[in-house]
Amino acid sequence: MLPRLTTTPAATTVFTMVLTQGPVSRVEIAKRTGLSSAAVTKAARPFIEKGYLQELEATERTAPGAGRPASPLAIMPDREFFIGVKITDDELIGVVTDLRAQPLLSLHRPLATTDVDGVVAELTALVAELLAADPAYTERCHSLGLAVSGDVDKAHGLVRYSPFLGWRQVPLAKLATAATGLTVTIENDVKSLTVAEQWFGEGVGASSFALVTVGVGIGCGLVVNGHVVAGSHGVAGEIGHIPVESEGPECHCGGRGCVEAIAGTGPLVSAARAAAGAPEMTIDTAIDAAHEGDPAVREVFARAGHAIGLAMAAMANLIGPERIIVTGDMRGLAAYDLFEEQINQSFAAQAFGAAADCRLLLRPRSFEQWARGAAAVAIQTLFTF
Incomplete structure (x- = not known):
């Protein structure tokens, strides 16, 4: 078992910045974090000695005409x-x-x-x-x-x-x-x-953002002030279980009218089968039918988009993220164009004030x-x- 190397908040801050935003010089780290240059050097030293960080060749000076060039720190991946x-x-x-x-x-x-x-x-x-x-x-x-x-x-x-x-x-x-x-x-x-998005993807540099997943379930991850929010019971961000229809279908969680009970893959397919009178319909054939213009099936997808948009707006009103990254399994996202317009309309109508300015980014992600x-x-x- 490899022992954890970090023992102080300063070490965590320095290493994380180099890992997620590097290469970056000690001077720049100090400027961004408020740590002293000595504190940055002390925090970085164990990682350099253990081979996790390296000093690259100097590429810039600390200031025009001042001192020796700064040597950026970089990860040894x-x-x-x-x-x-x-x-x-x-x-x-x-x-x-x-x-x-x-x-x-x-x-x-x-x-x-x-x-x-x-x-x-x-x-x-x-x-x-x-x-x-x-x-x-x-x-x-x-x-x-x-x-x-x-x-x-x-x-x-x-x-x-x-x-x-x-x-x-x-x-x-x-x-x-x-x-x-x-x-x-x-x-x-x-x-x-x-x-992964916070440290290595679309969330790098954002103090607050949300990630919404569309597929078998409807999930949400939250980052607020640089920290993933788990909540005291570990279930923060479960927007799939926000009720959006008081008389809606029962959910596996025991509630009624949850977003997931309307827009999750299983419930969506069940609704599409009932709407089309096609008991053998799968998610793939439901998507095909909607793309081919079947009005009943398209309405099922629109209802799902409305539910997701309402839940995203409720989350944005509460948290105020800088951006919302929408992703999910590939089947869920294959249908995204069928409810994208309804998501955007419902989100814009329900989001309060400046929350409506939150950017929505569609980013497909494979299971890998x-x-x-x-x-x-x-x-x-x-x-x-």
Whole structure:
């Protein structure tokens, strides 16, 4: 097991800035963070000595005509490797990444069962296969991140409830650690993707943003003042369970009229089947029917867009993010053009004041990117105070 290197908030601040925004000079780090130059040097030294940071050749002076040129600090991306795995109800998607969460290898492994023991066994085999691909991975990979849908207690390594897996109170981190020998971090899949966007994607440089996922479920990750918001019970951002129709359909959570009960893939397909009188309809054929102009099916997608737009506006009114990144699984996003207009209209109508100026960014993400999010959480956990 690799010991955590960071022991102070200053070290976390310096390392994180170089990791997410580097190469960057000590002078620039001091300017952006308010730390003294001495504090920056002290914080960076252990990372340089351990091979996580390097000093590049000097490229700029601290000021015109002043002193010696500044030497930017940069990450040594191959110093440590990480495995991230996205667990779905029918397959495992695994990636090996470097220290900047750049995927180097990806593998898919089908699941014949969602039984916990069966999933852990397949996970163990997947991890072994990923590590065996390169001797450097075996030598310098000590951390495994797992992304799971549902209610996840990251601090205790517990999947409290995953409706799509049928799990309750599963000590997944403990089981995976015992099976793989790696340090395991688990997190909700949407929050994992949010961490990847915060450190390595569209969220870099934004103090507050939201990530909304559209697909089997409707999820949301929140970053406020630079921190991913989990809430005291770990379920902050669950906009899929905001009620938007008082007489709407029942949701698997026990509520009624939730966004997810209207716009999630399963409920949407059920509504499309009823509207079209086509009991064999799938999400793919529903999308095709809507694209071909079937008015009843198009109305189902419009209703879903209205629900998502209302939920996004409620979130924007409460949090006031700089931007909202809309993503999800590829099937969900294949339908995005069918409810994009309704999302935008409902969001604009319901958002209060300047909240309506929040930028909406559509960014498709493959399941490999969700697995990358799990690796990003492992990176963040290892290198933060």
